[in-house]
Amino acid sequence: MNTEELTKLRHTAREALRLREGQLPTDGFEFHVLVCGGTGCVSSGCKSVRNALVDEVTKRGLEQKVRVIETGCLGPCNLGPIVTVYPDGVFYHKVTADDAVFIVREHLEQGRVVQGLLYRSPETGQLLRTWPEIPFFRKQRRIVLRNCGLIDPLSIGEYIARDGYAALPRVLGGMTPEAVIEEVRKSGLRGRGGAGFPTGVKWDAARRAPGNPKYVVCNGDEGDPGAFMDRSVLEGDPHSVLEGMAICGYAVDAAKGYAYIRAEYPLAIENFQAAIDQARAGGLLGRNILDLGFDFDVEIRVGAGAFVCGEETALLNSIAGKRGEPRPRPPFPAQCGLFDKPTVINNVETWANIPPIITNGGDWYAAIGTEKSKGTKVFALAGKVINTGLVEVPLGTTLREVVCDIGGGVKDGKKLKAVQTGGPSGGAIPAEQIDTPIDYEALAALGSIMGSGGMIVVDEDTCMVDLARFFLEFVQDESCGKCTPCRIGTRRMYEILTRLSQGRAQKGDVDLLIELAHVIKNSALCGLGQTGPNPVLSTTANYRHEYDLHALEKKCPTGACPMRIKPAQARK
Amino acid sequence: MAQLVDDYDRESLTCFIQTHRNQPASLIQVLSHIQQTAGYLPKPVLVEVSEKLGLSLTEVYSTASFYAFFTFRPRGRHNIVLCNGTACYVKGTGAVRATLERELGIRAGDTTADRRFSLDVVRCLGCCALAPVVMVDKDVYAGVDPAKVPEILNKYQ
Structure with a gap:
């Protein structure tokens, strides 16, 4: 395909999508x-x-009038299965197979909306017909998720109809690599994997670094328990990631990209591979893309079950077929990455942001968000909250808006205790801080991190010592064992937390726990170890009284910890 | 899906390994393929991998033992994966695990004597909104409580 044919295809594809x-x-x-x-x-x-x-x-002979399309994730997982009927956009939730038959007979044949399957507003009791009216969606701004749930992820035509592959020809046809990087820099986009490093700066470093060939890598090793943003993007809009990678390939002069996706996500791998195949067949990937003289291709590498591979240097080792162990930085991957060559490695969500930034301009993106955190962020909202699922909000939105307005508040009328962001590398933000606007700096100031986007709502029934123990168990389990602070230190922290939760705490245990946490934070080799103690640091800072209660009175205020287990039994 | 242990076709594995001759960077892909077709990593096959890819057996073992997906013991016909991610944990995955272990008579990480089931606990399947989650082969079960366990197991023979 060349650019003219692409324009023609876009025209036809748009026509078909007008119904939506x-x-x-x-x-x-x-x-x-x-x-x-x-x-x-x-x-x-x-x-x-x-x-x-x-x-x-088929039975009713409506094939010429009705198209049934399977999309990626729309977001509100607790309302599933979801069926949306266009042109009106009528939104049916919790649909069963019997309901589906009824929808065909009533809505598609008779033109009558099935009232019983509509969503009822919990505030007003009114029936809401379309999804944008639902409180869950009202405060969202969907840039990364612009196509998720609205197109058939297996159809490149539907992606193209919605301005997909509009940015790539613009870049290849008329922008210098420097201009592309400048646009990304201007947008203020920061790494969405969690660390928040400015994407434009990273690209620029890789462009300037000596060495050939260069590589572009997509980090889809979403291992943070409680996060599924990347999976939904890979499943629901795989072409947006591919296009982002190809644009970067042009900007940094790389001809080869790798997408590292975890094996736990079979559907994501399937859809992403389908997207690669279609893009290759359409001349949007491979040799001489769009006849504009640029070569770029992408290959999938499937992860094999190791959380630490989400760390960039570990991931690069894993792509090379080695143990997924991290190495010290510098040198950073931009200088010395995959196969020791300059490499740009970005997270799935970061990649999906690139095409709209190029299409609409860096200034457009930079107008969204806060002073230092631009754009939107996707969160996976889960835990003890009424509405669960994927939400995308402008940075600067408060936690309260996400948990209460979008999430509908805490389940079963319980009291909110904390919001855990950043998974095992993050911290629990206490309920009193719920009016904090979400951005990289504000969350860091509260002892947590933005992380990749996991957001777990915790209610009054959750014991913070038990929660910290859960995360430390995770960290010590996933520690790769290369450096001592992480391998042995997190093990000792886990043992102390276990003692606390069993009523076997020794004198000075809580202070020792905090001391260990600081030492590990300062001395571990990679991000996994350095941030591993965060759950303990944030919970001891805000809920010290709970720790003291466990340590001194051998009591768990919520009853979550098995305090009554005798030491002899506990050792088994 | 994992097949019975002794069923694996050694010859086709040899052919597959051959296609990655002298490509040490392909090690993980090769191991994944063997794990999927044979259900585990049999030692004689690993020896062959090391010879063909140009790695020492230690290097092969070092990589294979690092990743949770590779096993050195045969797996069951059906693989049960219980999610112990944060959301599942908060919503009570512990009771589901206890019931599974009791019903199957094995601990997490093991395979039943008749090789019908293997049981694994993983960190996150990414269905946090539907916690607690259990996955059997490619089927995902949401909102699992202990009472649902026998019914789920009965579907797989």
Whole structure:
């Protein structure tokens, strides 16, 4: 394909998608029925819903009028399986296979909306017809998730119809590499994997670094327990990541990219591979892209189950077929990365931000967010909250807006205790700080981190000592063993926390725990070890009284810890 | 899906390994393929991998033992994966685990004597909104409570 053919294809593809903007297209279709096929909805049974829809449509001879499309994740996982009917955008939730048959007969044949499957506003009690009216979506701003749940991820045409592969020809056809990097720098985009390093600066360093060939890597090793943003993007809009990587390839002069995706995400791997194949077939990847003289190709590397591989140097080792152990930085991957060559490594969400930044300009992106944290961030909202799922909000949105307005508040009328961000590398932000605007600096000031986007809501029934013990168990389990502070130090921390939770605390245990935490934070080799003690540091800072209660009175205020276990039994 | 232990086709594995001759960077892909087709990493096959890819057996073992997905013992016909991520933990994965271990008569990480099931506990399957989550082969079960366990197990023979 060359640019002219791409424009033509975009035109045809847009025509077919007009139905989803509420207009009737010329291809004869009257309805598009979108079924959410994200992993969340798959587990609530969306496959049988889809099959029932297709069967009933066929049975009633509506194939020429109705298209059933399986999309990626739309976000509100607890409402699944989700079915949306266009051109009106009517949103049905918790649909069963029987309901699906009913939707075909009532809505598609008779034109009557099935009232019983509409979402009822918990505030006003009103039935809401379309998804943007639902409180869960109202405060969201979807840039990364712009296509998730709205297009068929297996169709490159639908991606192209929604301005996909518009940025790539613009870059290849008329921008210098420096201008591309300048646009990314201007946008203020920072690494969405958690560390928040300015993306433009990273690209610039890789461009200037001597050495050939150079590489572009996508970090899709989303291992943080409680996070699934990257999976949803890879599943629901894989082309956006590919396009972002190709743009970077041009900017830093790399011809080869790797996408490292964890093996736990089979659907993400499948959809991403399909996207690669389609892009290659369409001349958007491979040799001489769009006849504009640029070569770039991407290959998937499947992870093999090691959390530490989310750390960039460990991940690069893993791609090279070695143990996924980190190494000291500097040199940074931008100078010496994959196969010891200059490498740009960015997270899935970062990549998905690139095409809209190029299309709309860096200034457009920089106008969203706070002074130092620009743009939006996707969070995986879970835990003891009413509405769970994926949400994307402008940075600077407060935790309260996310948890209470979008999340609908704490489940079962319980009291909010804390919000854990950043997974095992982050901290618990106490309920009193809920009006904090979310940005990199504000979360760091509270002893937590932005992290990759996991957001776990914790209610009054959760014991903070037990929560810290859970995270430390994770860290010591996933420690690769290369450096002593992490390998032995986190083990000792875990032992102390276990003693506390069993009522076997020794004198000075809490102080020792905090001391250890500081030492490990300052001396561990990589990010996993350095941030591993954060859950302890943040919970001891804000909930010291709970620790003291466990240590001195051998009591757990929530009853979550098995305090009554005798030491002899506990050792088993 | 993992097959019975002694079923694996040694010849086709040899062919596959051959395609990665002298490519040490392909080690993890090769190991993944063997794990998927044979259900584990049999020692004679690892010896072959080391010879063909140009690595020492120690290097092969060092990499293989690092990653949770590789096992040196045969797996069951059906692989049960219990999620112990934060959201699942907060929502009570512990009771589900206890029931699974009791029903199967094995501990996490083991395989039943009839090789019907293997049981693993992992950190996060990324379905946090639907916690607690159990995955059997490629099927995902959401909001699992201990009472649902026998019904789920019965589906797999």
